[in-house]
Amino acid sequence: MREINVSEITDNIKEMCIQANHYLSDDMKNCLTNAIETEDGELGKKVLDSLSENLKIAGEDMIPICQDTGMAIIFIKIGQDVHFVGGSLEDAINEGVRRGYVDGYLRKSVVKDPILRENTKDNTPAIIHYEVVQGDKVEITLAPKGFGSENMSRVFMLKPADGIEGVKNAVLTAVKDAGPNACPPMVVGVGIGGDFEKCAIMAKKALTRNVNTHSDIEYVKDLEIELLDKINSLGIGPGGLGGKNTAFAVNILTYPTHIAGLPVGVNICCHVNRHVTREI
Numbered sequence: 001m002r003e004i005n006v007s008e009i010t011d012n013i014k015e016m017c018i019q020a021n022h023y024l025s026d027d028m029k030n031c032l033t034n035a036i037e038t039e040d041g042e043l044g045k046k047v048l049d050s051l052s053e054n055l056k057i058a059g060e061d062m063i064p065i066c067q068d069t070g071m072a073i074i075f076i077k078i079g080q081d082v083h084f085v086g087g088s089l090e091d092a093i094n095e096g097v098r099r100g101y102v103d104g105y106l107r108k109s110v111v112k113d114p115i116l117r118e119n120t121k122d123n124t125p126a127i128i129h130y131e132v133v134q135g136d137k138v139e140i141t142l143a144p145k146g147f148g149s150e151n152m153s154r155v156f157m158l159k160p161a162d163g164i165e166g167v168k169n170a171v172l173t174a175v176k177d178a179g180p181n182a183c184p185p186m187v188v189g190v191g192i193g194g195d196f197e198k199c200a201i202m203a204k205k206a207l208t209r210n211v212n213t214h215s216d217i218e219y220v221k222d223l224e225i226e227l228l229d230k231i232n233s234l235g236i237g238p239g240g241l242g243g244k245n246t247a248f249a250v251n252i253l254t255y256p257t258h259i260a261g262l263p264v265g266v267n268i269c270c271h272v273n274r275h276v277t278r279e280i
């Protein structure tokens with residue numbers, strides 16, 4: 001059994017909040033560079049050049065990549081041989097978010113009640129997804145999620161008879177409906193299977209996978225490639241102003257489901273798709 005003081009979780013999450021909001025991950029940098037080289041739409045190319053300049057300024061001057069520094073989404077894998085000491089793990093996670101957003105001068109966007117709308121003033125609480133795995137390590141993935149793109153996300157409860165063509169239509173429908181509102185070029189996370197909430201969580205988690213990789217499942221890999229091609233043929237383009245780069249990637253996760261259902265979650269993220277992972 002390995003003991004980990006929850007203060008270590010707090011310290012890492014504080015740093016990750018600041019890192020994710022100021023520096024683009026390497027996989028997203030590669031996508032942006034490639035898009036600039038391949039974009040043939042005049043307005044689209046100008047948008048991409050502006051995005052690139054914005055990222056340069058953000059890193060050099062420690063200004064957030066985007067004014068919407070998002071709601072903190074956390075996926076945490078906990079080894080079953082880990083024992084946390086020093087207090088509540090969930091409190092420690094939220095304290096890390098609080099320190100990251102307050103000390104990092106990041107925008108506080110979370111309200112305490114969805115109807116009364118009083119700001120919590122420290123961007124807590126986070127959305128936390130726990131997973132218990134083998135081993136004695138803890139893996140934390142932090143993904144600050146802005147709501148311009150989050151609001152464009154969808155869940156489709158398809159019939160099994162709709163099949164893979166129904167899945168394709170659902171994803172394309174979500175992207176078409178989002179149009180310029182998700183700040184394209186976007187990354188499209190898709191969850192297929194499970195149930196109502198499982199497909200949505202998978203779609204969100206899929207966004208954190210390296211966008212330069214594909215699924216290990218052959219048909220899913222083929223589906224990712226086909227959907228990306230179809231999305232980029234829509235002509236929405238960077239900033240919604242036209243062009244060939246509407247999306248950087250389509251990342252898909254799947255899970256077993258009930259014989260009577262075919263749930264599909266589509267979670268769209270903007271061009272920065274902020275995410276950072278650390279192992280403790």
